[in-house]
Amino acid sequence: MRAQPAVTVGADGLSCYTANLAAYLDRYPGDALDRIARSVRLAVRTDLPAGLLAFSHHDEPLNVVDGHSRLEYASAPEPDRALEAVTHELTDHGQVLVLANAATMAWSVTGSAPAPHFLLVDDRRPARTAEPEHGLGQGLGLGQGQGLGLGLGRGTEWHVVDRFTALRPEGHQPPFTGWISTPALLRCLTPITPQPAVHRLRNEHAFGFPASLPPEGQHQWLARTGPPDMDHGQTRLPGRWLTDIAEVLELLEALWTTRPDPSRHLDDLWAAAQHRTFRYARLRQARAPTGLAAAALDEAAAAWRDLPMALHFANHSARRGRPRPAMVKATFARLRQAELAAHEVATALGYANTTTDRTPDWKPR
Amino acid sequence: MPEPSDTLVDAVGLAVRRIVVRESRLSVDPAAIRDDEPLDGELLRVTSVGLLGMLVRLEDELDVTLPDDIFAGRSFRTVADLIDVVTSGCAHSPR
Numbered sequence: 001m002r003a004q005p006a007v008t009v010g011a012d013g014l015s016c017y018t019a020n021l022a023a024y025l026d027r028y029p030g031d032a033l034d035r036i037a038r039s040v041r042l043a044v045r046t047d048l049p050a051g052l053l054a055f056s057h058h059d060e061p062l063n064v065v066d067g068h069s070r071l072e073y074a075s076a077p078e079p080d081r082a083l084e085a086v087t088h089e090l091t092d093h094g095q096v097l098v099l100a101n102a103a104t105m106a107w108s109v110t111g112s113a114p115a116p117h118f119l120l121v122d123d124r125r126p127a128r129t130a131e132p133e134h135g136l137g138q139g140l141g142l143g144q145g146q147g148l149g150l151g152l153g154r155g156t157e158w159h160v161v162d163r164f165t166a167l168r169p170e171g172h173q174p175p176f177t178g179w180i181s182t183p184a185l186l187r188c189l190t191p192i193t194p195q196p197a198v199h200r201l202r203n204e205h206a207f208g209f210p211a212s213l214p215p216e217g218q219h220q221w222l223a224r225t226g227p228p229d230m231d232h233g234q235t236r237l238p239g240r241w242l243t244d245i246a247e248v249l250e251l252l253e254a255l256w257t258t259r260p261d262p263s264r265h266l267d268d269l270w271a272a273a274q275h276r277t278f279r280y281a282r283l284r285q286a287r288a289p290t291g292l293a294a295a296a297l298d299e300a301a302a303a304w305r306d307l308p309m310a311l312h313f314a315n316h317s318a319r320r321g322r323p324r325p326a327m328v329k330a331t332f333a334r335l336r337q338a339e340l341a342a343h344e345v346a347t348a349l350g351y352a353n354t355t356t357d358r359t360p361d362w363k364p365r
Numbered sequence: 366m367p368e369p370s371d372t373l374v375d376a377v378g379l380a381v382r383r384i385v386v387r388e389s390r391l392s393v394d395p396a397a398i399r400d401d402e403p404l405d406g407e408l409l410r411v412t413s414v415g416l417l418g419m420l421v422r423l424e425d426e427l428d429v430t431l432p433d434d435i436f437a438g439r440s441f442r443t444v445a446d447l448i449d450v451v452t453s454g455c456a457h458s459p460r
Contacts, residue, residue: 167413171412171413302438303437306436306437306438306439309413309417309436310435310436310437312413312417313417313420313421313435313436316417316418316421317421317424320421320425322424322430324433326433327433327434327435330433330434330437331436331437334434334437
């Protein structure tokens, strides 16, 4: 019998990684949404080749499930081995997160653009309807009769939970919960190849700190492994990182006003905006501030919400020869001002992010 | 700042209506679109990406520069919201 997930409200506004990670974590003691909200930060790695940036959105390792175990990427080159491993995780833990490709999920609004996405699988059962023979290998490069040799796939349905919901540029992405066939699950698991560097970096830092990635081109899931190593590697950011939000915003403003095409990082900024607005919404709910304090949080959330649209527009304009540096500067100036006020409110309410929020002498420019 | 003239508001209104009809792939007379028609409602279907594309096209068609604070705390819910922001862009643009 499938356990009923305890998360029913509140995950709106999380990213395509954290929305279903929250659903996974919520089956263990503690308030998963509050844990994620408190962990939200924006740190940027600046020493990668070719001007690439890596983003860390959490200041505690969210792959630590409890005191005894953690989640780590695992993979298999063949679909049947991946399904076998997913089944083992289901048997042992009652749920498993798989690394999906949003472009191959039937309910995704993102169209054909590939995008990594955590998907929760929390049950399996014998299929109630026969699956069409031709459906098995679609999109997987499988020939007839290949794969699923263990009998795990054909004749099986999988219960998937996708709590990710957002107003995406392409339209409203609704959440999805339901049974899908093995071919449909394998389509969701279709590896993104070749994998863009920004996707690899997002997968690597999905939990806030670098995680080991499996070989490219394999079906991936998150396996429960041994105890977290909090002293060695689990909570370190190797390389050169900016963790102060004021410095991060300065860097991003410079990126959008001086570099020719920063659009590869638009989704990173969109995720940052999602996480920040989620954090402020949870803070509003948890501490119920009023008056100026509430207004400061609302303004910060609004400034983050407006950021992706402004940067998209600036990008559009620059590509057609009408760069908008003043718009970008105005957008970041508003964000800096709003962040300063919101930080003071968060600190006063005991909700500060102690490791990464701005330094006390930070002043808006 | 001087109030925009009726002629300007009419010209912007017509351009906006024409573009939202095209964006929503409708076969209706643009003049029939009401000011309070929701951009993402029963009749018009404008996504965020569509809105960005429309703003870009309106800048080109009307030869205006939309204000730098166009997204700052502003919501684009109806046709009138779009007309207002483009009209303010016309008022700020050198002619």
